[in-house]
Amino acid sequence: MKKVLVTGGAGFIGSHTSVELYNAGYLPVLLDNFANSDKRVLKGIEAITGHTPICHEGDCTDYTFVDRIFREEGPFEGVIHFAAYKAVNESVHHPLKYYHNNLQSTEVLLTAMKKHGCSRLVFSSSCTVYGQPASLPVTEETPFQRANSPYGFTKQVCERMISDVASASVTGLQAVLLRYFNPIGAHPSGHIGELPLGKPENLVPYITQTAAGLRDEVVIFGNDYDTPDGTCVRDYIHVVDLAEAHVAALRYLEHPSRNCEALNLGTGEGNSVSEVVKSFIEETGAHLPYRFGERRPGDVEQIWASAAKAADLLKWHTKRDLREALRDAWNWQQKIS
Numbered sequence: 246m247k248k249v250l251v252t253g254g255a256g257f258i259g260s261h262t263s264v265e266l267y268n269a270g271y272l273p274v275l276l277d278n279f280a281n282s283d284k285r286v287l288k289g290i291e292a293i294t295g296h297t298p299i300c301h302e303g304d305c306t307d308y309t310f311v312d313r314i315f316r317e318e319g320p321f322e323g324v325i326h327f328a329a330y331k332a333v334n335e336s337v338h339h340p341l342k343y344y345h346n347n348l349q350s351t352e353v354l355l356t357a358m359k360k361h362g363c364s365r366l367v368f369s370s371s372c373t374v375y376g377q378p379a380s381l382p383v384t385e386e387t388p389f390q391r392a393n394s395p396y397g398f399t400k401q402v403c404e405r406m407i408s409d410v411a412s413a414s415v416t417g418l419q420a421v422l423l424r425y426f427n428p429i430g431a432h433p434s435g436h437i438g439e440l441p442l443g444k445p446e447n448l449v450p451y452i453t454q455t456a457a458g459l460r461d462e463v464v465i466f467g468n469d470y471d472t473p474d475g476t477c478v479r480d481y482i483h484v485v486d487l488a489e490a491h492v493a494a495l496r497y498l499e500h501p502s503r504n505c506e507a508l509n510l511g512t513g514e515g516n517s518v519s520e521v522v523k524s525f526i527e528e529t530g531a532h533l534p535y536r537f538g539e540r541r542p543g544d545v546e547q548i549w550a551s552a553a554k555a556a557d558l559l560k561w562h563t564k565r566d567l568r569e570a571l572r573d574a575w576n577w578q579q580k581i582s
């Protein structure tokens with residue numbers, strides 16, 4: 246089996262991608278510092294795939310550790326780099342924490358890949374690199390706006406770092422930069438899903454925790470935006486669709502002529518916050534108290550993807566819709582409540 250190093254492999258998207266790697270015949274080697282993930286996830290991956298995941302606990306900013314993993318577990322067919330902090334609001338209050346972790350881990354990884362002759366990298370980026378775009382849907386050619394958080398800026402810098410290294414032909418790096426829109430849902434088995442630490446910042450975990458009685462009510466942040474129903478619009482993508490795209494990206498890099506591509510991963514459709522709340526209630530029948538509140542600082546009004554480039558290059562498309570993602574998220578929440 247071809248080994249793939251998965252940094253942040255115990256996280257939300259990392260764990261679902263590890264499952265899809267097994268399904269596709271790869272052997273994922275997980276690396277995680279468990280700062281924002283839970284060891285129960287490993288049991289979940291095992292329950293789905295029948296494989297006990299290989300997982301090394303350590304920090305991706307630590308060159309000695311990463312170098313040792315390459316020596317002991319390599320050679321790797323490729324690397325999928327998820328390990329990063331991802332809370333937009335926290336990054337505003339603790340910027341150095343984000344600059345250190347997100348930038349240094351990427352630099353360390355690129356250095357270790359070069360040393361060990363590993364040439365294929367799939368990078369976990371975000372639609373946050375676009376800021377509030379001037380026109381919709383967002384294509385990969387849409388110019389970046391000034392990042393509205395340190396988190397967003399780390400994604401812009403990492404993309405640039407990777408494409409610079411890929412352009413320096415002596416290194417031989419090939420990369421796919423995957424710009425996720427809003428990943429939601431959970432594995433349909435209910436064995437793995439999102440495990441936010443403390444109070445969730447993101448909409449869908451907040452909804453499911455409220456419906457489970459763990460939170461009092463969902464506050465919809467603003468209903469006076471210039472959108473059809475006044476609430477913000479996002480492109481919500483099922484995490485399993487997203488995971489499958491990572492496998493397709495690895496396969497895409499198997500062709501030696503491929504150098505560095507940025508790809509949007511979204512459904513191509515926008516849904517408002519009110520639509521998400523109403524769809525959740527309709528799909529699950531759960532009791533969900535909610536009200537409208539103030540706008541959340543830093544939110545972009547609306548954003549959704551053009552997913553045409555990913556469809557073209559990766560031969561990948563989403564198979565699951567918003568309602569399926571909400572049902573799967575609720576199934577997962579009920580199992581962990």
Ligand code: UFG
Nearest residue numbers: 331332371372373446447448451464465466477518541544
């Ligand atoms: N929202 C609410 N109430 C909540 C939580 C969210 O109304 O309790 C609204 C937000 O205002 C926004 C929408 O729901 O309009 C989605 O918000 P999320 O926090 O779920 O996600 P964001 O669109 O803010 O996405 C950001 C970054 C992504 C990053 C993601 C996860 O843009 O790059 O957070 O950290 F991946």
